[in-house]
Amino acid sequence: MTSQRPKKILVVEDEPDIAELGRHYLEKEGFHPSIAKTGLEGLAFTRSLWPDLVILDLMLPQMDGFEVCKAAMEIAAAANWSESPERSHQLT
Incomplete structure (x- = not known):
């Protein structure tokens, strides 16, 4: 059995109440x-974290x-991030 990484x-949200609401439901x-x-x-986090999902305020x-x-x-x-087959579809 393989363990899945979290x-x-x-x-990315500038309104503190909305950011905390999102955090609450995700947690x-x-x-x-x-x-x-x-x-x-958010871009700094992207470079260091390489998130699987970004919830982005427009x-x-x-x-x-x-x-x-x-x-x-x-x-x-x-960074050739899309070279991974599991990630390539996420950039479209």
Whole structure:
């Protein structure tokens, strides 16, 4: 029997109440999410954490969610992140 590694979830949300609500429900389901408060912080987490799932607010200050998504995809492409068969479908 193989053990599955815990899924890494990143929540990028600048509204503290919404971020905490997301954390609450994810933890209730057994996940241990990381929370980023800005797009730049979210990209830093992306580089270090390599999350399996990103829950991304589109209305972020300074760098909106669309810009964060594009930059995260560029980071993944530069690191050949999509070379893994299990991850390649996640970038579309």
